[in-house]
Amino acid sequence: VSELMVGIETLLEGVIRRLKVDRCHLLVRDYLSAVTIKRWKAFTVNKPDEVDSEVLLVNGRMLIDEGAVNQLRSLVRKDTLYLQDGALAFGYLSPNLAKEVLSSVKAPLDLNGLLKHAGGRVELRRVEGFKLLNYPWELIEACRKMIIEGCRRIGVLKEGELSDKVMVYGGVENVLLAKGVEVEAFVTLDARGGPIFIDEGAIIQSGSRISGPAYVGKHSIVRSAIIGGGTSIGPVCRVGGEVEETIIQGYSNKQHLGFLGHSYMGEWVNIGAGTTNSDLKNTYGTIKVKVEGRRIDTGRIKVGCFIGDYVKTSIGTYIYTGIRVGVCSHLHGFILNDVPSFTIWGLDGKPVELDLESAIRTQKRVFERRNVTQTEEDVALLKYLFEATKEERVDVVKGRLKVDKTTSTVKEP
Structure with missing residues (x-):
C-alpha cells in the first residue's frame, strides 16, 4: 500500500519527506520483500534485528498530510502505540523494545501480536483525525489536496521555461517547472483551480490543456491531451486523450484517444x-x-x-x-x-x-x-x-x- 501514489509522490515518499526520515526500516509482506529491496536499496527491508535506535512506527496506509505531521509531533511519546478505529496508526518504541517486538511479528503488523510480545511495556492510546486509507477511491479523492500541499511545500520552481506561445491562466507562479521540462507552443495551462507541477524531463506536446491541481511525473509525455484537475501522472508515462481526477502510477501508456x-x-x-x-x-x-x-x-x-x-x-x-x-x-x-x-x-x-x-x-x-x-x-x-x-x-x-x-x-x- 505504501507504494501507491497520491499527489506528487507515493505514500512512502510522503512519509520520508514530511517526517524528514534519514533512516528507514521497511516491514512488508514476505512475497514483496525481494522487489522492495531492489527498489529501496538505501533502506533495510524486513530486518528488525538491525534496529539500533528509537523507532517511529507508521502504518503504510496512513496519508501523511500537513495536519497529520503537526498532530503526530504533538502526540508522540516513547513506548506508546496509537490506535484509530481499532487499527495501529503509529507508535514510538525505544531501541531494545522495538527490536524485540518487531522481530517477533511479520507484516502486515498484527496489533494483537504486537501487544502479546510487548506485554505491559507499552501504553495504548486512542487517536482520531488521521487518515488511514481503506479503499482505492480514497486515494483519488485525496489526490487534489495532496498535489496542492506538495506544490506548496516546494514553493516556486522555475528550472524550466515557458515560451510566449504557451497560454497560462491563474498566474505563472502557480506553474512549477523542473529541470529539462519542455512545454511546446499552443499548450494551455490553467492553474486557476490549483497549481500545476511538471516534473523533470517531462514533455507537454502542442494542443494539450492541463487544469490544476495536476502533476506530470518525471520523463512523462502528454500528447495533445486534456488533463483535468486532480490528476497525477507518475514517471515515464505516455498520456493522451482525456484524463480527469485519475492517478496513473508510472511506466504506463494511455497515449491514444x-x-x-x-x-x-x-x-x-x-x-x-x-x-x-x-x-x-x-x-x-x-x-x-x-x-x-x-x-x-x-x-x-x-x-x-x-x-x-x-x-x-x-x-x-x-x-x-x-x-x-x-x-x-x-x-x-x-x-x-x-x-x-x-x-x-x-x-x-x-x-x-x-x-x-x-x-x-x-x-x-x-x-x-x-x-x-x-x-x-x-x-x-x-x-x-x-x-x-x-x-x-x-x-x-x-x-x-x-x-x-x-x-x-x-x-x-
Whole structure:
C-alpha cells in the first residue's frame, strides 16, 4: 500500500519527506520483500534485528498530510502505540523494545501480536483525525489536496521555461517547472483551480490543456491531451486523450484517444486506442464496488475503475463504473464485471486464463521498451501472484485462447 501514489509522490515518499526520515526500516509482506529491496536499496527491508535506535512506527496506509505531521509531533511519546478505529496508526518504541517486538511479528503488523510480545511495556492510546486509507477511491479523492500541499511545500520552481506561445491562466507562479521540462507552443495551462507541477524531463506536446491541481511525473509525455484537475501522472508515462481526477502510477501508456476518469491505474499498463471508462451512472446514484465478496457503497456518484499492474486493453474497450481489473489481465469489448488477475476477458466467449509464461515474456518485452531489465525478483513476484490469485479464476477456462479469424469467433480451449 505504501507504494501507491497520491499527489506528487507515493505514500512512502510522503512519509520520508514530511517526517524528514534519514533512516528507514521497511516491514512488508514476505512475497514483496525481494522487489522492495531492489527498489529501496538505501533502506533495510524486513530486518528488525538491525534496529539500533528509537523507532517511529507508521502504518503504510496512513496519508501523511500537513495536519497529520503537526498532530503526530504533538502526540508522540516513547513506548506508546496509537490506535484509530481499532487499527495501529503509529507508535514510538525505544531501541531494545522495538527490536524485540518487531522481530517477533511479520507484516502486515498484527496489533494483537504486537501487544502479546510487548506485554505491559507499552501504553495504548486512542487517536482520531488521521487518515488511514481503506479503499482505492480514497486515494483519488485525496489526490487534489495532496498535489496542492506538495506544490506548496516546494514553493516556486522555475528550472524550466515557458515560451510566449504557451497560454497560462491563474498566474505563472502557480506553474512549477523542473529541470529539462519542455512545454511546446499552443499548450494551455490553467492553474486557476490549483497549481500545476511538471516534473523533470517531462514533455507537454502542442494542443494539450492541463487544469490544476495536476502533476506530470518525471520523463512523462502528454500528447495533445486534456488533463483535468486532480490528476497525477507518475514517471515515464505516455498520456493522451482525456484524463480527469485519475492517478496513473508510472511506466504506463494511455497515449491514444479515449476517456479515463476518477480511476486508479497501476504500473506497466497499456491502454489501447478508444478505451473509455464510465465514472457516472445514468441515474446519478452512488457507485458500489465489490471488495472481498461484498458490495461496498462508496457513497460517491463518480467512481471509475481500478486497473492492476501489467493490464492490457484492446482498441475500443469500454469499462463500466466501479470495475476492478486484476494483475496482467487482457480486456476486450464491454467490461461489465470485475476481471480476475491473469485473465483474458470479453471476446464473446468465456474468460480464459492467461498463460503464466506468456505474462513473463510480455513483462520482459515491455521492460525493454523502457530500458528496464527484467530480474529474477520480477519473475518470482509474477509467479507468486499467479498462484495467489488462483481462486479468483475458478470459473475461468484453462488453456490457450484461439481465435477463428475466418468467422471472427473465439474457440474455447
